Amino acid sequence: MSITKAAVINALSYVDDPDLGKDLVTLNMVDNIEIDGNKVRFRLILTTPACPMKEQIKNACITAIRHFISKEAQVEIDLTSRVTTLRQDGNSILPGVKNIIAVASGKGGVGKSTVAVNLAIGLAKTGASVGLIDADIYGPSVPVMLNLRGRRPHVIQVNGHNKIEPIEQYGIKTLSIGFLAEEKQAIVWRGPMVSSALRQFITDADWGALDYLIIDLPPGTGDVHLTLAQTVPITAAIVVTTPQEVAKADVVRAIAMFQLPQINVPVLGIVENMSYFTPPELPDKKYYLFGQGGGRILADEFDVPLLGELPIVETIRSGGDNGTPVVLNNNSPAAEAFMQLAQTIARNIAIRNAETAV
Numbered sequence: 321m322s323i324t325k326a327a328v329i330n331a332l333s334y335v336d337d338p339d340l341g342k343d344l345v346t347l348n349m350v351d352n353i354e355i356d357g358n359k360v361r362f363r364l365i366l367t368t369p370a371c372p373m374k375e376q377i378k379n380a381c382i383t384a385i386r387h388f389i390s391k392e393a394q395v396e397i398d399l400t401s402r403v404t405t406l407r408q409d410g411n412s413i414l415p416g417v418k419n420i421i422a423v424a425s426g427k428g429g430v431g432k433s434t435v436a437v438n439l440a441i442g443l444a445k446t447g448a449s450v451g452l453i454d455a456d457i458y459g460p461s462v463p464v465m466l467n468l469r470g471r472r473p474h475v476i477q478v479n480g481h482n483k484i485e486p487i488e489q490y491g492i493k494t495l496s497i498g499f500l501a502e503e504k505q506a507i508v509w510r511g512p513m514v515s516s517a518l519r520q521f522i523t524d525a526d527w528g529a530l531d532y533l534i535i536d537l538p539p540g541t542g543d544v545h546l547t548l549a550q551t552v553p554i555t556a557a558i559v560v561t562t563p564q565e566v567a568k569a570d571v572v573r574a575i576a577m578f579q580l581p582q583i584n585v586p587v588l589g590i591v592e593n594m595s596y597f598t599p600p601e602l603p604d605k606k607y608y609l610f611g612q613g614g615g616r617i618l619a620d621e622f623d624v625p626l627l628g629e630l631p632i633v634e635t636i637r638s639g640g641d642n643g644t645p646v647v648l649n650n651n652s653p654a655a656e657a658f659m660q661l662a663q664t665i666a667r668n669i670a671i672r673n674a675e676t677a678v
């Protein structure tokens with residue numbers, strides 16, 4: 321059978337996106353089909369550059385074309401992506417931002433900022449455009465974790481309006497409460513000052529077009545959360561906990577907060593941090609120092625996914641302290657764990673967007 325565009329479209333209509341449960345043609349994921357003799361070339365538009373199923377989908381396309389059209393077909397696929405969003409055009413708030421992901425926790429010290437920072441850079445490493453707002457008034461961590469201590473954002477003119485320009489570092493754009501006040505001083509700010517600074521980060525900053533905007537929330541459940549949830553159309557929240565904390569009231573309250581009618585933000589899932597320890601000399605061993613399976617039980621109880629279990633690793637701590645997040649170290653197991661988390665989160669956002677859109 322000779323290869324035609326119609327035959328290619330037909331063949332690809334038998335390939336489903338494994339996450340979205342519909343075929344690639346229905347999902348509008350195929351375009352630019354070119355045929356030259358036995359050669360077939362087309363563009364496959366994924367729902368996120370962080371798609372962990374890339375290779376699987378690509379192989380399924382090749383198999384389908386060879387099966388339905390010709391065993392001789394030489395298939396070349398250009399993988400690109402267009403991150404999906406539930407937001408409509410013409411938003412006045414964060415108009416170019418497709419997905420806003422809040423990172424929350426029941427209490428401080430569980431690794432919320434570590435997760436937020438490495439998640440943001442991990443998503444950027446896959447090719448996504450990413451921003452990070454450090455909204456943690458009690459302990460802004462971004463200036464230290466991203467090696468930006470003492471930096472102050474500039475104010476620029478955009479279409480005749482003054483806008484705060486986010487600072488770029490490691491491939492992401494960022495603003496932190498810590499850029500406006502010394503870290504110690506920030507803590508004594510009054511509530512209204514915090515709220516107005518945060519509001520400015522959201523309404524008066526030049527974020528431009530972003531696939532994902534990550535917000536590192538303060539720990540717990542307070543006024544800042546309420547204000548933020550009422551100002552910002554948060555796509556989804558992730559809740560970070562450690563194995564010691566999973567059963568405690570704080571984390572349960574944090575999850576429940578998002579489900580309150582006046583907040584009503586979907587919880588994308590739970591991230592268990594410091595889940596296990598792997599000694600560098602025994603890379604295949606996992607020691608669950610604080611017990612195993614707590615995150616899973618919590619996730620099941622609230623009927624949300626467990627998005628990841630992250631190891632305790634010295635380089636995760638030192639990377640945070642010296643301003644070079646561990647996810648930047650290619651090929652380290654800790655970086656791999658964060659890259660996997662970034663992919664899982666991007667994938668779950670894409671699934672949510674697809675399910676909610678219909």
Ligand SMILES: Nc1ncnc2c1ncn2[C@@H]1O[C@H](COP(=O)(O)OP(=O)(O)O)[C@@H](O)[C@H]1O
Pocket residue numbers: 425427428429430431432433434435459461593594630631632633634636637638640641
């Ligand atoms: N998986 C981990 N392994 C080792 N150290 C970690 C890990 N996660 C966080 N830490 C360290 O624990 C401390 C608290 O983490 P941080 O992200 O600041 O917590 P939070 O934002 O919840 O207060 C930091 O020193 C950080 O480097």
Ligand SMILES: [Mg+2]
Pocket residue numbers: 432433434456459460461
């Ligand atoms: Mg923090």
